[in-house]
Amino acid sequence: MSRQSNRTTDSKKMNSELFTLTYGALVTQLCKDYENDEEVNKQLDKMGYNIGVRLIEDFLARSSVGRCQDFRETADVIAKVAFKTYLGVTPSVTNWSPAGDEFSLILESNPLVDFVELPDNHNALIYSNLLCGVLRGALEMVQMAVDVKFVQDTLRGDNVTEIRMKFIKRIEENLPAGDE
Amino acid sequence: MTVHNLYIFDRNGKCLYYNEWNRKKQAGISKEEEYKLMYGMLFSIRSFVSKMSPLDSKEGFQSFQTSRYRLHYFETPSGLKFVMNTDLSVSNARDALQHIYSNLYVENIVKNPTCILGNSLDSDLFSTRLDTFIRALPYYNPRTT
Numbered sequence: 310m311s312r313q314s315n316r317t318t319d320s321k322k323m324n325s326e327l328f329t330l331t332y333g334a335l336v337t338q339l340c341k342d343y344e345n346d347e348e349v350n351k352q353l354d355k356m357g358y359n360i361g362v363r364l365i366e367d368f369l370a371r372s373s374v375g376r377c378q379d380f381r382e383t384a385d386v387i388a389k390v391a392f393k394t395y396l397g398v399t400p401s402v403t404n405w406s407p408a409g410d411e412f413s414l415i416l417e418s419n420p421l422v423d424f425v426e427l428p429d430n431h432n433a434l435i436y437s438n439l440l441c442g443v444l445r446g447a448l449e450m451v452q453m454a455v456d457v458k459f460v461q462d463t464l465r466g467d468n469v470t471e472i473r474m475k476f477i478k479r480i481e482e483n484l485p486a487g488d489e
Numbered sequence: 490m491t492v493h494n495l496y497i498f499d500r501n502g503k504c505l506y507y508n509e510w511n512r513k514k515q516a517g518i519s520k521e522e523e524y525k526l527m528y529g530m531l532f533s534i535r536s537f538v539s540k541m542s543p544l545d546s547k548e549g550f551q552s553f554q555t556s557r558y559r560l561h562y563f564e565t566p567s568g569l570k571f572v573m574n575t576d577l578s579v580s581n582a583r584d585a586l587q588h589i590y591s592n593l594y595v596e597n598i599v600k601n602p603t604c605i606l607g608n609s610l611d612s613d614l615f616s617t618r619l620d621t622f623i624r625a626l627p628y629y630n631p632r633t634t
Contacts, residue, residue, distance in 0.1 A: 366599040370591030376566040
């Protein structure tokens, strides 16, 4: 009887332009459907969240990293392993808050925005907001509630793209109700 | 050398999947009851085991054995729990459980948009592949009685 073929370690190559353009088409369609930037941001975050809760399983299976001991380790894994695996870039982790519960991911380049210019009538649009949702969804599945938002964006004329992440709380596992 | 049964629990203690291969004696309680008790036992063992540990460890509880069977336990950081009962000749089945997670669960359930996470796994593809995998394990070999 034949075994399942093992997952090949080298990830499948995909054309990054196709990925960038597909994402662009998605955002464009959302802009058409909602006509209100706030609502588009919300939808992108929601989609990202749904991606994140599944992507985390793929990430854990692929990378075989264990549970992180603290938020700093989490930050490192996100930057060096997760972003590297899925977007091919390695953001730097900086601007730690004194309490160690908040940090920034600085992206020198953001593959999602390679061909993008924000038109004037969409100045409230957070184009890459999907990423916030992904991070929030993925971390929620490993018992971490976080708040994620863009604070700088090259699309709005900033020098770098900065994602701010704030640790809110650990989600404790509970015994299902009805058990003594 | 054999595999008795396999449970998959989600992070909330719901039994997502159960199957048995060479289980000759039933517990004499309903399956629902059995899942609940199994999860409750694991939950308690797990939390107490880590409290008793002299050093912090990432892995924690991995298996226990009685005079008749061994229970192998594998938990992902996302809280999925894979539990396999085998006979005593199988010393370590964690690789198999890890394989079930990364190559079967992730590939066939997580990446299947029609499978809603947190629901019972009713994917035929998953069941078939899992069955094939278990039967191909070197220690599967049911003894003939």
